Amino acid sequence: MKNKLLIIGASGHGKAVADIALKMDKWQSVNFLDDNEAITFSLGLNVIGKSTDVIEYIEDYEIFVGIGNNTVRKKLQENLLANGASIPVLIHPNAVIGEQVEIEVGTVIMAGAVINCCTIVGQGCILNTGATLDHDNLIEDFVHISPGVHLAGTVKVGHGSWIGIGSIVSNNINxxxxxxxxxxxxxxxxxxxxxxxxxxPVRRVRE
Ligand SMILES: CC(C)(COP(=O)(O)OP(=O)(O)OC[C@H]1O[C@@H](n2cnc3c(N)ncnc32)[C@H](O)[C@@H]1OP(=O)(O)O)[C@@H](O)C(=O)NCCC(=O)NCCS
Structure with missing residues (x-):
C-alpha cells in the first residue's frame, strides 16, 4: 500500500470522498487533482494538479476518482487501471458491511450506508449517504446509488445506472x-x- 492518496475531483462528491479517506486514517497525505484552476484547495487539502497530470503520480500515490458522473468516473478509472494505478476501496467507518460482501476497486461507501450479507458491489460505484442494500444484491460496475435509497433483497442493478435520491426498489428486481x-x-x-x-411506481419518461 502507498501512503499517499490522490483524489481526482475536488468539488462536492470529491470532498465527501476525501472526508471518508481522512476518517479512514490510512494515508499520510490526501490531495486532489482538479481541472478547475480556480480551485486550489478543498476541505483544507491542496489541489496539486489537473486530471491530465495523473500519470505522473501513479508510482507514488493511490488514486481514487471522486467524480459523481458515472460516465466520466468510468472513463477516468479505466484509464487509471490500464496504466497500472493502485485504486483503493473507501468505506466510511460508520458504514455497516455484512458477511460475504464483495466490494471492488474505486467504490466508495458513505456514512450510514448498510450493505447486508452476500451482496456484490462492482468497481467504481458510489453507495451514497444512508443508502441500504439488502442481502444478495448484485450492483454492477459504475453504478451510483444516491443518498437514502433502499434496495430490498436480491436486486440487480445494471452497469452505469443511477438510482436517484430516496428511491425504493422492491425485492427480486432487475x-x-x-x-x-x-x-x-x-x-x-x-x-x-x-x-x-x-x-x-416508476414509468419510463426518456429513452
Ligand atoms: C429523473 C431525472 C434524472 C430527470 O432529469 P431530466 O432528464 O432533466 O428530466 P426532466 O427534469 O426534463 O423531467 C422529465 C419529466 O419527468 C418529471 N420528473 C423528473 N424527475 C422526477 C421525479 N424525481 N419524480 C417524478 N417526476 C419527475 C418532470 O416533471 C418531467 O415531467 P413532464 O414531462 O410531465 O414535465 C431528475 O429529475 C432526477 O430526479 N434526478 C435525481 C437527482 C438525485 O438523485 N440527486 C442526488 C445526487 S447525490
Whole structure:
C-alpha cells in the first residue's frame, strides 16, 4: 500500500470522498487533482494538479476518482487501471458491511450506508449517504446509488445506472444497465430497457 492518496475531483462528491479517506486514517497525505484552476484547495487539502497530470503520480500515490458522473468516473478509472494505478476501496467507518460482501476497486461507501450479507458491489460505484442494500444484491460496475435509497433483497442493478435520491426498489428486481431512476422513484417491476424512469411506481419518461 502507498501512503499517499490522490483524489481526482475536488468539488462536492470529491470532498465527501476525501472526508471518508481522512476518517479512514490510512494515508499520510490526501490531495486532489482538479481541472478547475480556480480551485486550489478543498476541505483544507491542496489541489496539486489537473486530471491530465495523473500519470505522473501513479508510482507514488493511490488514486481514487471522486467524480459523481458515472460516465466520466468510468472513463477516468479505466484509464487509471490500464496504466497500472493502485485504486483503493473507501468505506466510511460508520458504514455497516455484512458477511460475504464483495466490494471492488474505486467504490466508495458513505456514512450510514448498510450493505447486508452476500451482496456484490462492482468497481467504481458510489453507495451514497444512508443508502441500504439488502442481502444478495448484485450492483454492477459504475453504478451510483444516491443518498437514502433502499434496495430490498436480491436486486440487480445494471452497469452505469443511477438510482436517484430516496428511491425504493422492491425485492427480486432487475434494473437494466444505464438506467436513471428519478428522485423518490419506486421500482416494483423489472426495468428491462435503458432509460429514465420516474414516479411511484416508476414509468419510463426518456429513452
Ligand atoms: C429523473 C431525472 C434524472 C430527470 O432529469 P431530466 O432528464 O432533466 O428530466 P426532466 O427534469 O426534463 O423531467 C422529465 C419529466 O419527468 C418529471 N420528473 C423528473 N424527475 C422526477 C421525479 N424525481 N419524480 C417524478 N417526476 C419527475 C418532470 O416533471 C418531467 O415531467 P413532464 O414531462 O410531465 O414535465 C431528475 O429529475 C432526477 O430526479 N434526478 C435525481 C437527482 C438525485 O438523485 N440527486 C442526488 C445526487 S447525490
Amino acid at each position: 434494473i437494466h444497465s444505464e438506467c436513471k431512476i428519478g428522485a423518490g422513484g419506486v421500482v416494483v417491476k423489472d426495468l428491462s430497457e435503458t432509460g429514465t424512469y420516474v414516479g411511484v
